[in-house]
Amino acid sequence: xxxxxxxxxxxxxxxxxxxxxxxxxxxxxxxxxxxxxxxxxxxxxxxxxxxxxxxxxxxxxxxxxxxxxxxxxxxxxxxxxxxxxxxxxxxxxxxxxxxxxxxxxxxxxxxxxxxxxxxxxxxxxxxxxxxxxxxxxxxxxxxxxxxxxxxxxxxxxxxxxxxxxxxxxxxxxxxxxxxxxxxxxxxxxxxxxxxxxxxxxxxxxxxxxxxxxxxxxxxxxxxxxxxxxxxxxxxxxxxxxxxxxxxxxxxxxxxxxxxxxxxxxxxxxxxxxxxxxxxxxxxxxxxxxxxxx
Amino acid sequence: xxxxxxxxxxxxxxxxxxxxxxxxxxxxxxxxxxxxxxxxxxxxxxxxxxxxxxxxxxxxxxxxxxxxxxxxxxxxxxxxxxxxxxxxxxxxxxxxxxxxxxxxxxxxxxxxxxxxxxxxxxxxxxxxxxxxxxxxxxxxxxxxxxxxxxxxxxxxxxxxxxxxxxxxxxxxxxxxxxxxxxxxxxxxxxxxxxxxxxxxxxxxxxxxxxxxxxxxxxxxxxxxxxxxxxxxxxxxxxxxxxxxxxxxxxxxxxxxxxxxxxxxxxxxxxxxxxxxxxxxxxxxxxxxxxxxxxxxxxxxxxxxxxxxxxxxxxxxxxxxxxxxxxxxxxxxxxxxxxxxxxxxxxxxxxxxxxxxxxxxxxxxxxxxxxxxxxxxxxxxxxxxxxxxxxxxxxxxxxxxxxxxxxxxxxxxxxxxxxxxxxxxxxxxxxxxxxxxxxxxxxxxxxxxxxxxxxx
Numbered sequence: 001x002x003x004x005x006x007x008x009x010x011x012x013x014x015x016x017x018x019x020x021x022x023x024x025x026x027x028x029x030x031x032x033x034x035x036x037x038x039x040x041x042x043x044x045x046x047x048x049x050x051x052x053x054x055x056x057x058x059x060x061x062x063x064x065x066x067x068x069x070x071x072x073x074x075x076x077x078x079x080x081x082x083x084x085x086x087x088x089x090x091x092x093x094x095x096x097x098x099x100x101x102x103x104x105x106x107x108x109x110x111x112x113x114x115x116x117x118x119x120x121x122x123x124x125x126x127x128x129x130x131x132x133x134x135x136x137x138x139x140x141x142x143x144x145x146x147x148x149x150x151x152x153x154x155x156x157x158x159x160x161x162x163x164x165x166x167x168x169x170x171x172x173x174x175x176x177x178x179x180x181x182x183x184x185x186x187x188x189x190x191x192x193x194x195x196x197x198x199x200x201x202x203x204x205x206x207x208x209x210x211x212x213x214x215x216x217x218x219x220x221x222x223x224x225x226x227x228x229x230x231x232x233x234x235x236x237x238x239x240x241x242x243x244x245x246x247x248x249x250x251x252x253x254x255x256x257x258x259x260x261x262x263x264x265x266x267x268x269x270x271x272x273x274x275x276x277x278x279x280x281x282x283x284x285x286x287x288x289x290x291x292x293x
Numbered sequence: 294x295x296x297x298x299x300x301x302x303x304x305x306x307x308x309x310x311x312x313x314x315x316x317x318x319x320x321x322x323x324x325x326x327x328x329x330x331x332x333x334x335x336x337x338x339x340x341x342x343x344x345x346x347x348x349x350x351x352x353x354x355x356x357x358x359x360x361x362x363x364x365x366x367x368x369x370x371x372x373x374x375x376x377x378x379x380x381x382x383x384x385x386x387x388x389x390x391x392x393x394x395x396x397x398x399x400x401x402x403x404x405x406x407x408x409x410x411x412x413x414x415x416x417x418x419x420x421x422x423x424x425x426x427x428x429x430x431x432x433x434x435x436x437x438x439x440x441x442x443x444x445x446x447x448x449x450x451x452x453x454x455x456x457x458x459x460x461x462x463x464x465x466x467x468x469x470x471x472x473x474x475x476x477x478x479x480x481x482x483x484x485x486x487x488x489x490x491x492x493x494x495x496x497x498x499x500x501x502x503x504x505x506x507x508x509x510x511x512x513x514x515x516x517x518x519x520x521x522x523x524x525x526x527x528x529x530x531x532x533x534x535x536x537x538x539x540x541x542x543x544x545x546x547x548x549x550x551x552x553x554x555x556x557x558x559x560x561x562x563x564x565x566x567x568x569x570x571x572x573x574x575x576x577x578x579x580x581x582x583x584x585x586x587x588x589x590x591x592x593x594x595x596x597x598x599x600x601x602x603x604x605x606x607x608x609x610x611x612x613x614x615x616x617x618x619x620x621x622x623x624x625x626x627x628x629x630x631x632x633x634x635x636x637x638x639x640x641x642x643x644x645x646x647x648x649x650x651x652x653x654x655x656x657x658x659x660x661x662x663x664x665x666x667x668x669x670x671x672x673x674x675x676x677x678x679x680x681x682x683x684x685x686x687x688x689x690x691x692x693x694x695x696x697x698x699x700x701x702x703x704x705x706x707x708x709x710x711x712x713x714x715x716x717x718x719x720x721x722x723x724x725x726x727x728x729x730x731x732x733x734x735x736x737x738x739x740x741x742x743x744x745x746x747x748x
Contacts, residue, residue: 043544047605050537051682052598065595093338100335103328139712141671143678143685144705147692152353157339231587234679235689241587248591262588270583 073259083260087243091264093157094239097232098225101161105168105225106218112137112169113176114202119185122198134177137170146232160237164225175217176210183209212283219276219283226272230265240265360702363486367397367405367478369415371434376403376415380486385524389493396480405478411466413478420476422462422469432460432471440471485699488526494519526703531687535711537601538683541673542715545608546666550658553613557620564624574617582614590676599681607676608669616661623657624650656727663719670715674708684708 009017048055073080114120116130142163149159187205196204207214233241240261247257301309366382369375378393380386391399398404403415410425422430428445430453435441439458454461460471468479490497496504496519508516521529558564560574590607597603632649640648677685684704691700 040544040547043540044602044605047537047540047544047601051600051602053596053600055597055602058597061596062593065592096335096338100332100339103332135713135716136709139671139709139716140705141674141708141712143675144688144708147678147689148356148701148705151356151692151695152350153344153348156344158341158344161335161339227585227587230585231675231679234587244587244591262584265585265588266583269585270579273583 069255069259069262072253072255076256079256080260083257084264087240087257087261087264090233090238090240090243090261091268094226094229094233094241094265095268097157097161097164097229097237097239098222101164101168101229102218102222102225104161104165105221106172106214108165108169109134109172109176110207110214112173113180114206116173117177117180120180120188120202120206131177134170134173137166138174139170140167142167142228142232143235146237147235150236155236155238155242157238160229160232160239163232163237164228167228168221168225172214172217172221176214179210179213179217180206216280216283219280223269223272223276226269356698356701358481359696359698361485361699362481362483363699364479364481365394365486367393367403367480369403369420369476371474371476372436374417380525383525385491386486405480407464407466407478407480409466411464413467413469415476420469420471424462424464430460430462432476434471434473434476436473439473442471485526485703489523490519491523491525494523526700531684531704531707534677534684534687535707538604538673538677538685539670539711539715541601541604541608541676541683542666542669544605545673546612546662546669548605548609549612549616549665550662552609553616553620554658556613557617557624560617560621561624563627563629575621578614578617578621580614581610582618584611586611586672586676587679590679594680599686601677601682603680604673604676604682607680608672612665612669616665619661620654620658623654627653659726660723663723667712667716667719670712674712684711 044055112130112134115122116127116134118124118127121127121130142160145163145166146159149162153159183206187209188201191201191205229237229239230241230244233239233243234245236242244258244261244265247254247261250257363381366379368377368379368382370377376393376397376399377390378388378397388394393399396406396408398406401417405413405415407413410423412423414421419431419433421432424430427450430445431443433441440456440460442455442460444453444455449455452463454463458473460469462469467481468477470477470479490499496507496516499507504516556574556578559570560578562571565571565574586607589610590603593603593606593610597606627650631653632645635645635649673683674685674688677683678689679685684707688701688704688708691697691704
């Protein structure tokens with residue numbers, strides 16, 4: 001060893017340095033914490049000021065509305081099966097909006113992903129362009145497109161479907177391209193060597209590798225899209241959300257219908273969540289098992 | 294590999310391979326066919342053919358053209374003979390009395406030059422419109438006899454609409470409408486007029502160098518004030534709305550994380566030995582998540598009224614469930630050894646959590662938090678449109694008027710920029726905070742392990 005000990009600090013110095021460092025860290029941490037709390041508190045104050053009703057008056061009333069709805073629904077409990085049956089078509093519509101937009105979005109997203117992955121893109125020069133397209137699609141909230149399309153196409157499920165599909169294409173495009181980046185390019189090169197064209201290379205070389213992950217992400221998206229399609233219904237795009245707004249605008253006397261819709265939406269979301277969770281688990285883990293055996 | 298029996302003949306092997314191939318082929322063609330069948334079903338279930346007939350393409354055309362252009366109205370009151378000019382025909386965009394754009398010459402006979410030879414003259418009695426290649430159209434409005442129109446000989450073209458009380462001409466250069474009480478000319482221009490300053494501002498129409506010069510000489514405050522309080526484009530309100538939307542997302546996401554973190558401990562096997570409480574907490578998470586953001590928004594809007602607080606609370610409640618689930622999963626995966634190590638130095642329970650657990654889960658927590666911050670900016674726009682707050686409210690208001698499409702286009706651009714900015718910001722922060730991710734390329738994430746991230 002060289003002369004490391006010469007001029008090296010004593011134990012006391014080391015301890016002092018260490019304590020100073022810890023103290024400094026603690027001060028920084030404390031300042032950050034105080035700053036964070038201040039920002040949160042002032043943000044809350046601003047939000048509270050700009051709100052129609054204040055938090056202090058409102059929080060006791062949070063459960064008034066649900067209680068009212070539930071009380072009335074309980075009184076008319078006999079009408080529940082009838083109401084459930086009445087709104088079942090709306091539920092189907094909501095599910096159809098979600099499913100169709102997920103499918104269309106997944107197809108478009110696959111295309112965007114393939115076009116924006118190095119080594120797979122048909123036109124490598126256009127990779128940045130397709131990435132930007134996916135970014136913009138992802139950034140547009142569904143409601144923006146839905147509202148504009150409702151103005152042109154009139155109310156109904158189609159504006160919602162298109163709006164959700166565009167957003168889904170962007171979101172899945174990004175996730176799919178992450179999957180693609182991890183896919184092996186060897187099958188693609190092999191197919192190219194036997195003269196396969198681009199679509200054959202992608203369909204036979206990339207999709208089988210990335211397929212399970214694609215489906216898994218698409219299922220995840222389906223869950224999200226059910227919620228989105230319910231929300232878009234609320235602004236006039238058909239399905240359960242639309243019925244909910246109608247039932248709510250009738251106010252008291254129709255709360256049994258509102259309760260039925262709440263129930264349908266809740267059960268659907270929970271069931272789809274569970275189902276897709278199980279399915280996704282099987283897809284990714286099942287395929288791993290299949291590959292390793 | 295072990296399943297291959299050795300006594301298989303070549304034929305049998307071939308048959309096996311054939312079966313495998315045909316099964317694969319079936320899946321390969323069957324799956325797309327299934328998707329196609331479903332889409333055809335949806336096509337008819339959503340009544341797309343009927344929709345194509347019902348759709349109002351005229352609306353679409355006005356929407357698109359209006360989003361990048363504006364029109365100036367020149368209007369004459371036929372009774373008093375007063376001529377006024379206003380951008381988009383709105384009071385906020387009206388020219389001061391006795392003033393008009395430079396293509397309009399006010400006087401006994403007001404001459405409006407629509408360019409390319411199109412000229413409209415508001416005479417004392419008669420309105421004349423010279424249309425190149427067609428001739429001059431004259432119309433004399435009077436209270437007793439309606440509108441008397443004189444057209445050049447020949448058939449009336451489809452862009453001219455004449456009736457007893459109304460004459461309407463639509464050309465590429467502009468529009469003329471004459472009724473008994475009013476004569477009106479619209480001229481269309483490209484761009485967002487009055488975006489910077491309204492007509493009553495002394496800075497309207499000034500070039501940028503001139504403005505910069507004036508700003509340098511001490512007028513910067515007034516210039517900014519005129520811009521900020523622009524009545525047409527309401528920059529101040531828009532900026533506040535954007536701020537409100539981001540505030541909703543920020544308060545909602547961070548609030549949810551703060552509520553969810555302590556609850557998440559209750560839902561884990563390794564930190565909470567009491568099974569009943571664990572079960573109850575998990576069900577609470579499931580319930581809160583299952584009651585969709587839509588329902589929470591509706592319920593909370595009843596209690597708090599419209600505004601950013603309602604939106605923030607709706608996001609907070611919904612995400613508490615989601616974060617609770619993600620956090621508890623992360624907590625169940627912590628390394629017990631680090632906690633034991635901390636314990637061996639004589640740390641008490643809070644210290645064990647602080648130094649043994651939190652540092653392990655922080656990267657997961659932070660990265661989820663930041664993902665949600667971006668996604669919630671989008672949700673906040675949507676929730677704002679439902680409850681009434683933030684940029685979502687402005688957007689719905691502008692769409693409801695069905696004519697301020699340039700404002701709609703402006704808001705849409707702002708929303709997209711806002712979301713992309715938040716996306717970039719959260720990505721940047723993620724990289725800075727989680728050092729492991731900064732240098733090396735991100736490891737492939739398994740789709741199954743990302744339980745329900747909203748990308």
